[in-house]
Amino acid sequence: MPQVEKKKTLVLLGTGWGSATILKNIDARRFNVVVVSPRNYFLFTPLLPSCTVGTTENRSIMEPIRHIVGKRNVKFYEAECTDVDVANKHLVLERTNPPESALQTNLRTTIPYDYLVVGVGGTYNTFGTPGVEQHACFLKEMGDASKIKRRLKDTIESASFDNISESERDRLLHMVVVGGGPTGVEYAGELHDFLVDDLKKWVPQLANRFKITLIESLPNVLSSFDKKLSDYTKSTFEKNHIDLRTSTMVKEVKEKSVIIQNPDGSTQDLPYGTLVWAAGIRARQFAHTLRSKLPADQTNHRGLLIDNHLRVLGARDIWALGDCTVTENAPLAQVASQQGKWLSKSLNSMTRDASVSDIFAQIDTKTKPFKYSSNGSLAYIGGEKAIAELPFLNGHITAGGPLTSIMWKSYCLWELFSVRSSMSVASDWFRRALFGRTVSVD
């Protein structure tokens, strides 16, 4: 008879691209899997900007964790992991029910782990800019998108009042986006579409007064893409009357205006109605909590240092992946997703191998190191246009325009976690094509 060993407990922290991919692929017969995350769904982040204007519905791009788990026996805690004891191998979980649910039940528990995977991801980075935390909207979680949607609605309804001044109306209808990476560019593109496709029709008296400004500190938007694509984006934005301000720094965000520094060094005070901060991300708190327990090896204040088998330097039985780590790879969904695939495959294969007694120690001799291989980059830029950079032989091909937009849409549908999500997003697009977006907010 084969020896039956007690299953080891594998705790996954987070439900983003990295952790959710592991959850999808891990063999729950070989591990006692526990998932801990403050949100009980996976979020398809590439479509988050399009939720701000109602091109896609929120729940279409949310895949419930329990759907990913399916019939497997996996324990899920909707909670924040607030502390870790690396010597005794246990975690502290805390759950604070939000005031709006009025449950007033705050919970705390301690759970043990044999193996831990840290995929807690990143949060927005203000880079210490004064006022951002207080006055800006962000675009990282579903709640952020809902807040932007509500704020857009409120600016439009406020600007519809007859007795406000013309300058106040112009302020309200000025939408500022900070950050020229894919998130900022896609959000500006979606805003433009909403304006041209819908607001021109539903609030014609206001439509000509909307203004979109995108501020980027570098000389180009989408600077990680090929220069040709960055230029194509620039000319598309110009055609779409999006005011693109490159080499421009944000010095301070005030309640109703933003102070910027122009390329010539002069400063300017731009009144705005809505400001979305999409300037970058930083590792979440738990990454720093863990770092503080491993001071000798974890010397990078930006996030967790890992080896090429995703093992957290200085730790035992802890892996990390995605945006809470610091590696040579960019903080991309694609990277975290590939890391998740690699790690779940490695863990599954090592538990199948009877000769492996210590997965963590032996993973480097038993598996090939993780290596990121880009499947290409895509970004939607508005007006049914997208740009793409695809790996091809040893170089890459670039594309931009309406056909690329179809490619972008197909990619989204393909990459969505489930048939349910894909169908939902497809039906959202179909409905949008037929009936347009709405200015109503639930």
Added chain:
Amino acid sequence: MPQVEKKKTLVLLGTGWGSATILKNIDARRFNVVVVSPRNYFLFTPLLPSCTVGTTENRSIMEPIRHIVGKRNVKFYEAECTDVDVANKHLVLERTNPPESALQTNLRTTIPYDYLVVGVGGTYNTFGTPGVEQHACFLKEMGDASKIKRRLKDTIESASFDNISESERDRLLHMVVVGGGPTGVEYAGELHDFLVDDLKKWVPQLANRFKITLIESLPNVLSSFDKKLSDYTKSTFEKNHIDLRTSTMVKEVKEKSVIIQNPDGSTQDLPYGTLVWAAGIRARQFAHTLRSKLPADQTNHRGLLIDNHLRVLGARDIWALGDCTVTENAPLAQVASQQGKWLSKSLNSMTRDASVSDIFAQIDTKTKPFKYSSNGSLAYIGGEKAIAELPFLNGHITAGGPLTSIMWKSYCLWELFSVRSSMSVASDWFRRALFGRTVSVD
């Protein structure tokens, strides 16, 4: 040449069943139409209970006012009407942007009217029961449904913690519904479906511990329906393990329990996780503001008194309809909708008649009085069953069961304000049938 008279300004207050029906049918070439409402959409209230558990998506049952307006020239204010000057014929509008949109712009304006239609509707009625305002959830507006959805999610996720006591877990999973009218019954039915269809599958360890209790002060639920249907609902609820407590009074709602008085006079303290108050409605504040301006004629503290041409007693050029009025008719969507049809038709026809110089004074000689004619009543009671009471010759026919549920669904799709809504709801149902509901909340 025909005499061109300046168009009269017709202000509609509210965007519910009454006002939205007028807006849909009014001839905007004959009136300068202005709409004022704190929400910029019409809400298809019969499906509100099904939004609490995600059977339908929120935005599917919200029809934007601007879609109803279409290409007609209509001015819309998303604002509360806080005061009226009946002598000088003007209204005070106030708009307070919600704190979550952080706009911090509070607006106030005064607008004139020639004719005014008051369709501000009703709000929940606590009947002075202590603690309801502070601790109960309601089911009147979209925000109420979202709050219930969030709270259900939070109770489920909290109850999933291992280290809470068994009694606390039972408390969290006890869902109490107060009020055995159509709203309370439909909500209990939807909750039951969510429990059986979805929670049993996704959180099996908790599913057997959920408990639904419905409390009604009268001896029967759905007492406005035929006794046979009320009994059918009762036996269906019994089969579905919904604890039905009739002839039971709620004395007080506390933070985590509700004090009830049983039919035998004894009191009991029931711990609950979520309590939904669907016990009745009362007229909104503006109805009382208007009443206070017409003290001689407006003597009913429950709402506005109107004549059989929907004219507000004691007022000039003011009509009222729907749940802010006190008439012989029940506070039903159907009544308000028929009143809206009658009033828009009357107004349109009178402006077409060159001999009519004073619409308000002459409406009683030129048009037939409004008379409500019931098209029947339908209510969904859970488990793919509905009940129906339909007028037939001089009596009525009653029906209950799965076929009636199909009738109920068809009725919903038929009555929805637009092709967009109908398609959205149909696709929500289709998606639900294929993939179930989700416990995730956006």
